[in-house]
Amino acid sequence: MRDCYIVVYIIGRFEERFDKLNHYNREFKHDNKFIEDYFINWPFIDLSDDPSFLAYELSKDNGGKVTWGICRRDVRNKIKKDDMILFFGFDKFINPMSYYFIGYATVEEKIKQTEIWSTTATNKYKVYQKYCNILIKKNEQSQDLFYFEPIKYNHEKEWIWKITDGTIGEEKFKKEYFEKLSVASRCIPLNINIKDNYIIFSSDPLQTKIFKTPIKYAEWDGNNLSIINHQIHNDFFLERSIRVGWRHRHMRLNLSANLLNKIRSY
Structure with missing residues (x-):
């Protein structure tokens, strides 16, 4: 239905x-x-x-x-x-x-927003890499995925959780996992599961x-x-x-x- x-x-x-x-x-x-x-x-x-x-x-x-x-x-x-x-x-x-x-x-x-950055030659989602409503970007040199906020609101603690699968509670995520994003590279920890909620x-x-x-x-x-x-x-x-x-x-x-x-x- x-x-x-x-x-x-x-x-x-x-x-x-x-x-x-x-x-x-x-x-x-x-x-x-x-x-x-x-x-x-x-x-x-x-x-x-x-x-x-x-x-x-x-x-x-x-x-x-x-x-x-x-x-x-x-x-x-x-x-x-x-x-x-x-x-x-x-x-x-x-x-x-x-x-x-x-x-x-x-x-x-x-x-998943990670699919937008796939390196496969047939990546049909590549066009969305220049959209404003994404929160992930790929480092062209290291190929690491990192937190990216195209419009600077400084909402990292609120927004990055919005693209996870939710198995880590929001408050726990903010306290424990966001600190790992607060380094210069802002690389996304591998144990954070990204949700397929990019529509x-x-x-x-x-x-x-x-x-x-x-x-x-x-x-x-x-x-x-x-x-x-x-x-x-x-x-x-x-x-x-x-x-x-x-x-x-x-x-x-x-x-x-x-x-x-x-x-x-x-």
Whole structure:
């Protein structure tokens, strides 16, 4: 049975995106004008490009696809092949705060981030080496894998655990294993198991559609959160009820034929 997850991420605050702009210029060799125009014309990306809508635009001609690799570890671990994600962008830096329906994406496969750095000649994941939503990089000289944070938030203790298999508890990992990453090389210890929770979405237009003009879905004044949940409930939860007065980290529902038709009607 296919599942559908409704996930919200934060958009906005252009003044904080200069590090991202510089990163993409270094990695993709695009000029400032291209990326600046992208931000102006489509300002709906996450600050770390996770999901990777900007990287996809820059790499799709070389086989790149939309991916999701850092945020919401709990959701990414549960997602199965052929499940669908509905992405909403939440601009909390304006008043009233606005929610936008960004689009939907269908899971094609899940891989370990280590697979992106495979040295095999047929490595089809090599294109993702220049995405922002990865946390591993390979030392070209030693061939060691090390922790890498493309957008500098200094979130190592929080983020590196998000790509492990979770057999080592988060607090234990932070206290005992992260110290091994705090050396100059930041090489990843061999006894840390990397989880296959880097999501690659289908590029089939019937399965994945990111709107050129995202739909302004709802506004929230910071008081009545249930307004947002009521609207999502009425539009998408066709066969199930939720507690609309509560904050939901994410929402999950069965991807029925009726719901799929509803999603594709946008």
